[in-house]
Amino acid sequence: MAEAQPPAAPQRRNAFTRFLDTVEWLGNLLPHPVTLFFLLAVGIVLLSGLFGWMGLAVEDPRPAGARGVADDGMIRAVSLLNGDGVRRIWTGLVTNFTSFAPLGVVLVAMLGVGVAEKSGLLSAAVRAMVLGAPKHLVTVAIVFAGIISNTASEVGYVVLIPLAGAIFYALGRHPLAGMAAAFAGVSGGYSANLLVGTIDPLLAGITQEAARLIDPEYVVVATANYYFMAASTFLITLIGSLVTIFVVEPKLGKYDSSRADPTILDKRMMDKVTEQEYRGLIWASVAILGVFALMALTLVPEWGVLRNPETGDRINSPFFRGFVVWILIFFIAAGYAYGRTVGVMKTDRDIIDAMAGALSALGLYIVLVFFAAQFVAFFGWTNLGAITAVTGANFLQETGMTGPLVFFLFILMCAVINLSLGSASAQWAVTAPIFVPMLMLIGYSPEVIQAAYRIGDSSTNIITPMMSYFGLILAWATRYDKNLGVGTLIAMMLPYSMAFILFWSGFFFLWTFVAGFPVGPGSPTYFEVGG
Secondary structure, three states, X not given: OOOOOOOOOOOOOOHHHHHHHHHHHHHHHOOOHHHHHHHHHHHHHHHHHHHHHHXXXXXXXXXXXXXXXXXXXXXXXXXXXXXXXXXXXXXXXXXXXXXXXXXXXXXXXXXXXXXXXXXXXXXHHHHHHHHOOOHHHHHHHHHHHHHHHHHHHHXXXXXXXXXXXXXXXXXXXXXXXXXXXXXXXXXXXXXXXXOOXXXXXXXXXXXXXXXXXXXOOOOOOOOOOHHHHHHHHHHHHHHHHHHHHHHHHHHHOOOOHHHOOOOOOOHHHHOOOOHHHHHHHHHHHHHHHHHHHHHHHHHOOOXXXXXXXOOOOOOOOHHHHOHHHHHHHHHHHHHHHHHHXXXXXXXXXXXXXXXXXXXHOOHHHHHHHHHHHHHHHHHHHOOHHHXXXXXXXXXXXXXXXXXXXXXXXXXXXXXXXXXXXXXXXXXXXXXXXXHHHHHHHOOEOHHHHHHHHHHHHHHOHHHOXXXXXXXXXXXXXXXOOOOOOHHHHHHHHHHHHHHHHHHXXXXXXXXXXXXXXXXXXXXXXXXXXXX
């Protein structure tokens, strides 16, 4: 008979642990994001009635030429509780939804990503990148692969994170350290990437909607943050690797395999890339080169069809304004070339099925967008967004908080909000209509504001139970430690969050305000009201 083990000593809980418990408890009190947007939309309607009745107004800071025709120099709250407001809501629900910028771009991008994912290209590419790396560079390869995989985030969560645990386990290292490194790359480095992914047009669309509260003609393209996010890829890879090697792995100590599930090592995940898969990757690379050549032909020559037809400009051009189309072509071409080589895709029906499968998984997102679109539209109609922005901008100016250091507070605020509202698009849809106009009014461009938001949002993804994949990561981790709890996972990932916020924010400040580099092609750093 096995000797009875003494009960484990209760874990000591310090003030910070109790703080995380409180955050988790508060986060669990929040309703579903769809319900949250519904309540916010209803709340805006009710507030508009109250503030309209009160006659709330602020002075319009825009030049006279940028205002409406019937203008008295004031921005007034508009009630949606009167007859005109009810009729506007009733007739606008459908167009609010269909004209919401993020909806179309995400649907189009996912058509291409679905083909690449269904063909097996993304899974093979991740395995080739990680399993083919030298042993002493495995940690770096895992973090880097995690960042790249967030172009199609499900692949990172579903394939790379459990694969990283299996790799560390096979190498005699603590498997939870491998999972932590992958989780840090996939989710903590969510916005950093060398590729333009589905999150880029999604956030750009929300930013554009918010910027148009100040400038109705403002356009934010999908590549608005590309330079900064591409450079951030190497920063996050370095930080994530160093934290794993020098902080997380030593703290975890030697792995006790008796705590693991006996069936833990999934052989399929550890399978090396086959010769056929390598041939598929080669042909996918050829297809990608073909797409790049086509891109160059439409942009580089003087006669490039996607250059600005009036000025010949390459940056302010249809090429970048319609960049989501390139995302579609890129993934379809690479995915089909791979799928055709390995025998997964043979006819057009296979491509169509892959596209349909990708869109069928977006049902919840479409529902979310419907209510988010109503909230954003109501916020604009009532002028409450503009009033809030002007009031906040005036406060910042009166207190002297108009310099670049204001972005440190903004990033920290976004990181804290993310603890309770884990969806990047949901959080930005709520906060962008307030903070984008506010920071525009003190002189900063929407593109720079969006880049700062992405730092705060990404950095705390890995420590909030509100993040949609947090439960999945916890389930994978408990296969290696059956006693693992939410608090243990949060504590394991907390060093990454702290390091990301600190060093990524500093890098943003140096990149944007010291070196003066743009955050993306054609993305200004400053904004002039009425300019």
